[in-house]
Amino acid sequence: MADAHTDLDALVREATVRFLPADPADPRMWGSGFLVAPGWVLTCAHVLLPHLREDTGREFRVAGSPAYYGIDPVPARLERWLVKDPWSEEVPAAQDLALVRLVPDGGVEHRCVWLSDQAVLPVGERRVHGFRPGDDPEQPYEMWTGHIADNVSDGRCSIRFTPMAEFPPGVSGGPVLDPVSGAVVAVTKFGRYGKDGGGAVPVAALRAFGTLYREVMAEHDLWHARHADGYGSWLHHQELLLGQEPGNADLWSPADQVTSLRLLARLGDPPPPGAVERLAQRVRNDRAPLAYPPPTAWRDGHGLLYGPHGRPFPAIAFLHYLRLVSLLVTDMGGKDTTTGAVAELDAWITARTRRVTPFQHHLVTEARLPDLARPRTGRATVGDAKLPERVVLPYPVAGERASVVVVEIEPLPYRNLHWQIRIDDGSGDDEIFDSEKDPDGVEHARLLERLRRPLDEAFQMADAANGHPAACEVVLPAGDFDTPVHRWQLAEMARLGDEAHLPLGVRRRVVLRDLARRGRTDEAWTRRWDAVASAGRLSAVRTPPGGQSPRRRHFTDMAACDIPVLCRPAGRGAGRRAMDMALETGHGIALWHIEGHARSAACAGDCDTFHAGAAALLGETAAAHELPDRLRRIREEIHEGRDQAHWAEGVAVLYDDPGRPVPAGPLGLWSSPA
Known part of the structure; x- marks a missing residue:
């Protein structure tokens, strides 16, 4: 188990980066970030604000650690941040995320961290990575790793760390690894010695990026599917951490997760509003709200199928959810039904279901969409033209718990x-x-x-x-x-x-x-x-x-x-x-x-x-x-x-x-x- 943790730390360090001015002669470091998809870096918005608030199109550099096979300095630009008031003295946790795009995004080979798909995680031990100023003039910045614990969810988009965890300057924006699930679960926001220890923004807050979130996470899931094989992959180390009984097909394995998220990433059409949560509620037989921020991508529904200790539900629950997604996408029509993405998803669901205990098969083979997830369709007229069928969101009626x-x-x-x-x-x-x-x-x-x-x-x-x-x-x-x-x-x-x-x-x-x-x-x-x-x-x-x-x-x-x-x-x-x-x-x-x-x-x-x-x-x-x-x-x-x-x-x-x-x-x- 310790070896698996150590190897995961090495994978995180390889994907952790620091931000530098565009001028190579300027040695100042702005802060930390980490690579989440090919050409994409995630960090805290407040790390970039002092340098980009007056010119968000300004070019800068991103670099990793040579000691951990990180990328050499490459140009980058801010793609988007969530902060609403760039001149505010305090950036709320829910707005303190930024996505950075490497300028030569197609020509830089690099590792990507594995981001958790869960919106709610149990508190526990965490490993925080980032860059801090060093003492060597030849190497002014060095990698820093902290072993800490989070002890409370401080609001819907903020995590607090336990007291007495000291965070050096520069590590804000770095990744927070959960060594139990083997996934990066948050972005370091701040540290306060002797008080609350520090805080972080959960990666689920990325959902506020909307369409951009879905695009980046699709690239993330496809990258990990391409790099799933081999001793040094994230998948290999997650399987070591989970320690599942070999050959037990009733359990949902990390390999199942990688494959299913790849297939969901191929569904290009976004889910209808509220559909992901409703499908997950059908699987869980639970009508209570399941997550915050609200799920906006198909993969988010996968992340709703975990128990209170972060362990995945049985395989049949995930297969049930995937079948409901397939049914809904087919019901909606759209390009996914013509590109073969739905057919590939269906074929894999069928093959994987055959390996599950037979008495559970009906949950997949007889799956039916809940009424609230099935789109209400119809044609509206604009001028003399007929518009294609679309989902119609009904207005709340008396007694309905809708805001x-x-x-x-x-x-x-x-x-x-x-x-x-x-x-x-x-x-x-x-x-x-x-x-x-x-x-x-x-x-x-x-x-x-x-x-x-x-x-x-x-x-x-x-x-x-x-x-x-x-x-x-x-x-x-x-x-x-x-x-x-x-x-x-x-x-x-x-x-x-x-x-x-x-x-x-x-x-x-x-x-x-x-x-x-x-x-x-x-x-x-x-x-x-x-x-x-x-x-x-x-x-x-x-x-x-x-x-x-x-x-x-x-x-x-x-x-x-x-x-x-x-x-x-x-x-x-x-x-x-x-x-x-x-x-x-x-x-x-x-x-x-x-x-x-x-x-x-x-x-x-x-x-x-x-x-x-x-x-x-x-x-x-x-x-x-x-x-x-x-x-x-x-x-x-x-x-x-x-x-x-x-x-x-x-x-x-x-x-x-x-x-x-x-x-x-x-x-x-x-x-x-x-």
Whole structure:
């Protein structure tokens, strides 16, 4: 066992690197990192921040240890970091990761560490590696290894080490090895002698990189599959550590893990939101949330099938999960079904299942997708074109434990606004997440500026709980229904490609609710909502009919499946009168154009285009709870095509469910201006 540990340490050292300035004459070292996939280095963002915050495209160098067969100095650049505010004095653990790309990534041969696929690991002994300043002028930096223990998970993306572990300067960003599982489980963040010992960021926090995480981990898994043979491989040493009974096919071996992760890495299409966790829950027969950060890649589901001491479940559990993945990918269609990736996965599952005790085979051969994992499909129309089938994320209903971020905005007596944010997780707990602290409120022009940071934090929490982007409900007076909330962005400035640059309605289901309905329901509202919810497909009703003024009968005479559609703003003129009548007669769903009728009170040709588009959207909506996500998908396509003249660009949606009422006020206290 000791030899296996020693050899693993050698493999980690070979992949550990240090960062240097681009100028070879400058000997200063910035910190440590480690190679995780061909051409990819993982480190802490704070290691690079002092040198790259003003120029993230700046080139620098990466070098390993000559004594441990590390790479010679090669140029590199920052690919992306998670930190949101590069000028902040303190980088939160959840944001303190960075991925670095070697510039000649295809021409440098190097080792890669084995990264754990588990989000939750038992506490225990750890080995920390990194570079520190040395005493030899000819070799100013040397490898350092610390034998320590972690004793607590300090929040969802932070690990604390036991006291009295001294970390020298320079080792931040280095790998943390778990000698029991034989995997790198964290990135060293800091050390504090005599206090908490130090801390680290678990590698599961990498999931926040989204698509980039999936790409890098796929390359990681494929590299280890190519280098699995031989005495010096990670696989060989992990088999020594595990010490499994030879030939027992009912146990899940490290070789099984390497093969299955290779096959999952070949599935190029990403999992639907929340699917990985739901498939793992089916295997575990457990509906409780299983991991944080939420799983976003197929390999993450593999990491959910371990016991409390880090030991893998029996082989049949992993084969069950892999079969469910195969079924879901086949159900979704996409390129994986045409490239042979699914066929190869199926063939291996079948062959491996034959080696398992026969009475367990039905768990794989008779596997069925859980309802919540099977994608709801349908075709939506954009203009005259039919879009391909897509997954539709249903809107949460009453009693469902799904987190929705609710922003309540109320005008104060002297024209300023008060706001508060809640995370409605279906539990009935109405606790305020954040709110306006100034008793005089905030000016209209500064509302979004004030909301950006708390909204971002609320979304991070809600997304983690859901496993997919949380919906956003904005509660406003009807007179403010034309506020373009779906165009809000959470970052005034962000890197290109950062999701903070996306308009809110592109990434999330954004709906409006009526502030006047806060804390109450009524029979007409509940009756009509229940009727719409059970009606199935929806129908668009032009309201008021062309050339007419709005009348109450226009709304009371509508059938259960009819949805009012206004081609004019809802906050003024005839549109405001129509919206007031819709609310008074119990309508909980409506569509309108926040900038319609810009030139004239009478309908024009663009009104016909708008109503045709809305009718097509509602006609393709199989149930009311699909509407917010179908509209979001159209917004996403508009954003990608940058078509600002599209009929749906200025659409707002009222989605006001009386089964999930907005709690009664008060929103807060305020004073009159001096």
